[in-house]
Amino acid sequence: MSKINQGNIEVFYKFVPITLLFISVLNEIDFNNLGIKYFSFNFSYILIFYYSLKKTKSFSYGLIFVAGLFNDVVVGTPMGISSLIYLLLCGAAAYLRNITLRPNLMKDWIFFLITILIIKSFSFLILTFIFDYEVILFDQMINIIFTFILYLIFIYLFNFIKTNLFGVN
């Protein structure tokens, strides 16, 4: 009986990351724009990078692509740009996973910083030069810094949820 329950929990846990991603893109609360002047972070980036790195089942590229489309619709950016960014993030995480023999949190963290710097610059260039959007560079820097800092906190939170709440190893 307990085995069945544990199995159910694991199946349920499998869909938590993708559900969280869809809720975060569809919900009106946007951590990218909390209305606080010097504080914003990108929750989706942390979520995608972490779970791609962990090679989580059900966190499929197709669904991430759809989540990106949804994010573009809700946020109002040209459709396809968030998908592209999310997929690049997945690619970076997959690359890190392939080259890593012994996972190290600090290395992951620094790699995450480099990745978000590159993809944010990429999205800034596309939005500014191709789609004529006026993007405030300072806000983007704040966003990158806090996304980078909060990555560690969220990693501990995700691990805590995984082990303590769901009992998954």
Add this chain to the structure above:
Amino acid sequence: MESSRDDIVIAIRSAFLKKETQQRFSLLGLIFFSIIFLVLGSLDFKPVNYIKTIVKEIVYRSSYIISGPENFVKKNYVTINNHFKLYEENKINIIKLESFKKKDLSNKIITLENIKYKKLIDDYFIKDNETFAKVLIDKQSPFLRSIIINKGSKNNIKLGMIILDEGYLIGKIVEVNYLTSRVLLISDINSKIPVSLQPGDTQAIMSGKNRRSGVLQYIKDKDLKNNNEELVVITSGAGGLFISGIPIGTIKNKKDDLKTNNEIVHFYRNFSQLKYVKVVSYSREKGSLDTSSKNDSAKQAGKVQEANQMEETLKILLEQKKIAEEIRIKIEEENTIFKRKIIDQQNEILIIKDDIKKNIIQKEEIKFLKLNLIYGHKCKKSVFNNLYKVTSKKYRDCVFRKGLKKN
């Protein structure tokens, strides 16, 4: 060296090209698909546009449902907050109401005059479509400050229509779907609105800054750095984007915005609290200088004159009322004085009456004493007669009769 380069290439190839277990699509394929989607979407490729519209309709509705619990909490928080502020707000509103009542008639006259002059210069617009819409999504994005409303092309919503919240400008329609539309808020950095600053009629372009304020760019003909008075920001109507005269916000005096170089426009409305909005479009009223419009103009002039006369009459009546009030107060004061005087006089009369009574009694007494001296012996009882006792009334009557007997 060579082998490490090979390792990187292998790792990249593995990450982007290899279709991993439980992945239906390869990463590179999806990245290419995203780029194609992005490019074709920007080129207005029809099938992509159809897909976009379908996705938008689904996402807007889903987002509305998913944001339900959060909106419920937000709504209740606002309700509770408003409840606590109710008493103070009521007090302020009463004061405001009084002041607005006073200004109402003057405003009516100014409005009518304004309409008259606008018609004369062929710049009078009338509402030709007005729809109320519910805000479905109010997600604040760092790239685009916009809201989604539940009215689309099905409800005759068109691009460029103006969005008002209780008469204040909040944005315009930038995207129309079948059942929904996107509104670009004036707080967005990309929204450029031709505005006019009153008093002074200074022309400028306003851009969004944050949720509650915007900044003025390209201010024409005026240095506002030493501005000490509060300026009202309204749409100027330049460029034909918006009609003129829609209120947007205020520019407070410089003390408030000392730290910034730009002129800060404080919006009248709080864009994070939008629930229902009004979508309107305006059209120019036909015929301005033809016969009918002249007649209209004459009618308007008549109305203005009538209103002016009413105001004059009202002023006179108010003056008369004031004078009558003063007279009434004066009369009341005099009346009070007279009443006091009457009471005093009545008291005096009573005193005098008492004196008179006493005098009469004294006179009678004196007369009695005089007659008593002369005729007392004729009435006085003694051993030899059977007359009256000295203290009795009969003795007194006898003295007054001068000792004569009764008939």
